[in-house]
Amino acid sequence: MVSARDLRRYAPAMLFLLPAVAGLLLFRIIPIIWAFALSFAEWRIFDQVKWVGLSNYAHILSSPVSLQVLGNTAYYTAIYVPGVIALSLALAVLLNNGLRSSAFFRGAFFLPYITSTVAITLTWRWIFSTRFGLLNHLLETIGWTDPPAWLADPAWALPAVAIVAIWKDAGFFMLLLLAGLQTIDPTVYEAARIDGARPWRRFHTITLPLLSRSLFFVLILALVRSTQTFEITYALTNGGPNRASTTLSFYIYQNAFVQFDMGYASALAYLLCFVTGLVTLINFYFRRRWVYE
Amino acid sequence: MSKPHKASNLSTLTMLYLALGAYGVVTLMPFFWMLITSFKIPADIFRLPPTFYPSKLFSDDPFGNYSEVLGNRNFFGYFLNSLFVSTLAATGQVITCALAGYAFARMELPGKNVIFAAILATAFVPTEVTIIPEFLIMRGLGWIDTYLPLIVPSFLVGSFGTFMLREYFASLPADYGEAARVDGARPFRIFLTIYLPLARPALVSIFVIAFINNWDELLRPLLYLNTPSMHTVPIGLMSFVSEFEADWTLLMAGSVISTLPLVLIYVLCQRYVLQGFAGGGVKG
Numbered sequence: 001m002v003s004a005r006d007l008r009r010y011a012p013a014m015l016f017l018l019p020a021v022a023g024l025l026l027f028r029i030i031p032i033i034w035a036f037a038l039s040f041a042e043w044r045i046f047d048q049v050k051w052v053g054l055s056n057y058a059h060i061l062s063s064p065v066s067l068q069v070l071g072n073t074a075y076y077t078a079i080y081v082p083g084v085i086a087l088s089l090a091l092a093v094l095l096n097n098g099l100r101s102s103a104f105f106r107g108a109f110f111l112p113y114i115t116s117t118v119a120i121t122l123t124w125r126w127i128f129s130t131r132f133g134l135l136n137h138l139l140e141t142i143g144w145t146d147p148p149a150w151l152a153d154p155a156w157a158l159p160a161v162a163i164v165a166i167w168k169d170a171g172f173f174m175l176l177l178l179a180g181l182q183t184i185d186p187t188v189y190e191a192a193r194i195d196g197a198r199p200w201r202r203f204h205t206i207t208l209p210l211l212s213r214s215l216f217f218v219l220i221l222a223l224v225r226s227t228q229t230f231e232i233t234y235a236l237t238n239g240g241p242n243r244a245s246t247t248l249s250f251y252i253y254q255n256a257f258v259q260f261d262m263g264y265a266s267a268l269a270y271l272l273c274f275v276t277g278l279v280t281l282i283n284f285y286f287r288r289r290w291v292y293e
Numbered sequence: 294m295s296k297p298h299k300a301s302n303l304s305t306l307t308m309l310y311l312a313l314g315a316y317g318v319v320t321l322m323p324f325f326w327m328l329i330t331s332f333k334i335p336a337d338i339f340r341l342p343p344t345f346y347p348s349k350l351f352s353d354d355p356f357g358n359y360s361e362v363l364g365n366r367n368f369f370g371y372f373l374n375s376l377f378v379s380t381l382a383a384t385g386q387v388i389t390c391a392l393a394g395y396a397f398a399r400m401e402l403p404g405k406n407v408i409f410a411a412i413l414a415t416a417f418v419p420t421e422v423t424i425i426p427e428f429l430i431m432r433g434l435g436w437i438d439t440y441l442p443l444i445v446p447s448f449l450v451g452s453f454g455t456f457m458l459r460e461y462f463a464s465l466p467a468d469y470g471e472a473a474r475v476d477g478a479r480p481f482r483i484f485l486t487i488y489l490p491l492a493r494p495a496l497v498s499i500f501v502i503a504f505i506n507n508w509d510e511l512l513r514p515l516l517y518l519n520t521p522s523m524h525t526v527p528i529g530l531m532s533f534v535s536e537f538e539a540d541w542t543l544l545m546a547g548s549v550i551s552t553l554p555l556v557l558i559y560v561l562c563q564r565y566v567l568q569g570f571a572g573g574g575v576k577g
Contacts, residue, residue: 012480013402020393021408023449028415031426038425094312105313107563108320114559114566115324117509118527119548122534123327126541134326137343167319175571228419231511235531252421257516262425269421276419 038266045260056267065243066251066268072158073247077226079162084222085215087166088173093207095174096181106178110171117168121235124164125151128236154244157237161245164232169225173218180214181207209292216291220280227276248272327552330545331358338541349542358546368547370522371529375508376554378443378525383503385448387496394458395484399470409459416452420512428516442517443525447507454499457569461495462488498569501562505555526551 039057042050060066091109095102112120127134128150139147148156184207192202208215230249233239239246239254246254248268256265330338332347332355349357363369396402397409431442470483478486489496511527518524524532530547559566 010402013396013400013405016392016396016400016484017402017405017408019389019449020412020451020455023389023446023451024408024412024415026430027427027446027450028418028423029411031423031430032415032418034426034429035422091316094309094316097309099306099309099313101313105317106567108317110567110570111324111556111559112320113570114505115555116527116548116551118511118530119327119551120323122530122544122548123323123330126330126545127323127326132339132341132343134322134343137341167323171320172570175567179571224419228421231509231527234511235534249419249421253512256425257428262429266422266425269419269425273419273422 035266035269038263039270040267041263043261043263045262049263052263056264057271059264060267060271068243069246069248069251072243072245073227073249076158076162076229076247077223079159080165080226081219081222083162083166084169084173085218087170088177088218089215091170091174092177092181093203095178106175109174112168112170113172115168117231118235120168121164121232124160124167125236128160151237152241154241157241157245158247161229161233161236161247164236165226165229168232169222173222176218176221177211177214180211184210212291213293216283216287220283223279223283224276227272324552327545327548330541331549333542335540335542358542359550362543362546362550366533366543366547367522368526368529368550371524371526372550374440374523375525375527375551378440379504379507381440382444382447382507383500385444386451386454386503387500389449390451390454390458390499391489391492391496392484393455395462395488397455397459398462399467399484399488400480409455412452412455424512424516431517437517438519438523439517440523443507443510443513446513447503451499451503454503457499458492458495461492465491494565494568497562498565501558501565502569504558505566508551508555 040051040053042052042056095106095109099105128136130136130149130152133150135150136147150156150160188206188210189202192206197205227247228249229247230253233245233247233250234253237245239250249272252265252268252272255261255268329345329347332350333344334349334352337344337346337348349355363372393412397405427442427446431437434441436442436445465488469487473483473487509527510525511531514525514528515531518528521532526547530544530551533544533547
């Protein structure tokens, strides 16, 4: 048992931790357990809870709609992750040349990340407009006579969401990679230069291996982020046309808060959590193959 | 840390600036387009080719779109609502994180490391999982259509901030507190008068990031606010879209209003923002 003396001794720490522990219980631990339980139930918010075992999960894997949504999510990840990593790496390498104006460009490249998502996504919606949009005007000017209808075209709506997300997040990953680049000892480059290594070779044999730890971190974050696209989808396409740009995160929202199908939505959420965890674990398993310690 | 090699030869420099400038245009163009469009008249919108000329700006009513949006479309109200919610939510997060970070770094309590590990581990569970029960909890508490669901979770949960401040307080010398303790100062006094002021840069970073995140929050206002006059800026903008789909001039004026505070904070506190995010602060 806790003695009065112990209580006096630990009381300050307990008081200091009170808000954080309340938050941890109320908004993390209880919801995590509750959602897990709900994933085995059939429950529309005004009905009785009915326990249905694994049938929500079985339904996810057999329903054409959810399979389409899972496919969309994988497709989105396949565009977003390589795209955002390549772009942010290029920007970080460009900025790491000791130019006096680097700070200005770094500041500008990071701006999309902290800006109001809904506002800038609506701006993009207008830029993507098929007839009157800035983008298609530009594409027509450079000779693409029949540019895509973007948000109205099922084949292009999801790539459009990915383009906005890549544009918005590149600055954040750039910042992480820049921090990694700055830990590389410049004398290594100096030595390679003296040995006659060309820029591409220096990038390939020095930058990439020495940056691999930062790149690994960026890869994990980008993968996780790619499964959690909600705001941009909501403001750009609302999941359409015809569900073509509905990814898992958005589908969970629709099930939970438009259909109020809480059980099914919870199962989808746990599936998302499980797949993300699995992909992360697989990456950690292959980490030593390419990450240079 | 050391200075990277400086690019020197002229053709390399030209290439570098061309590449940086080109992406600079890609980054800034949507902001520029938003601003320009907010100073157009509806007829400019459907002009081909698209025009960069902000004709409203040179008319006798240059800020007409803004006064329309702020006044008749209630954006001034949305703006104040967002300001109120974001300020309280961010202030709360700073308080909770500072108290917890300090306790984890400087105070004794059996099992505190378990609590710390739980805070970090649960931070990786996606919002998609926790939001459904959270909604049910808010509904059970009768908090729907109040600002509490927008403020309280941010107030009490700040994994990244707790982590950052624990590191920060642990890096400060323990002697200061010891000396004050010997002089008879109570733990809360030591925290408040000695350590908290020293942590100011970290506190500012956490406040700014939390403010930006809350200002940008879309999902929670969408779930919890029903009364239109209580809307925050992001859902104000969204309801605007469904009502006046075609009026991009007003919509872009509203977008500028919702973007401006964030750009302002970013320009004024850039150091804190960049440090906070580079330290692993993840948005959303």
